[in-house]
Amino acid sequence: MTSIGVTRPIHVAVLPDRLVIVPDRGDDRRPQQLPISPQLSPQEVEAFVSAVQKEMKGWGLAVQNGYWKPQILMDVAPEAEQQCRDLQMALEGSGFEMQRKLR
Numbered sequence: 001m002t003s004i005g006v007t008r009p010i011h012v013a014v015l016p017d018r019l020v021i022v023p024d025r026g027d028d029r030r031p032q033q034l035p036i037s038p039q040l041s042p043q044e045v046e047a048f049v050s051a052v053q054k055e056m057k058g059w060g061l062a063v064q065n066g067y068w069k070p071q072i073l074m075d076v077a078p079e080a081e082q083q084c085r086d087l088q089m090a091l092e093g094s095g096f097e098m099q100r101k102l103r
Contacts, residue, residue: 004066007097010055014076014084021051029058040086048087052096071097 013020013031021032032051036044052070062068072091076084088098 001065004063005069006062006066007069007071008059008062009071009073010052011073011075011101014074014080014087016077016080016083019048019051019083019087021055023055036083038082040083040090042090045087045090049091049094049096069095069097071099073099073101075101 011022011024013022016038018036019034021034023029023031032055034044034047034051052072056068056070059068074084074087084100091098
């Protein structure tokens, strides 16, 4: 039995001092704000991964025999380039698809 990966975007604002997971339109939950330091620490990356997993739990089932594949859509503030690179490097091979939103 083959399982099917269903891609679903998660919108993340990358700011110099925090990562913000923005809920889908129509979702009345508050954005998750995760403070970060200029040099992203492993603990901050873990907190981000946990927050993404928490977000995915609210999605319910993907499809029969399927699973969710989160696609992290990053809206990067001009002064947060380094944090964006650090996050991408830290999540390399994590199964999260990272994509920059073009301005």
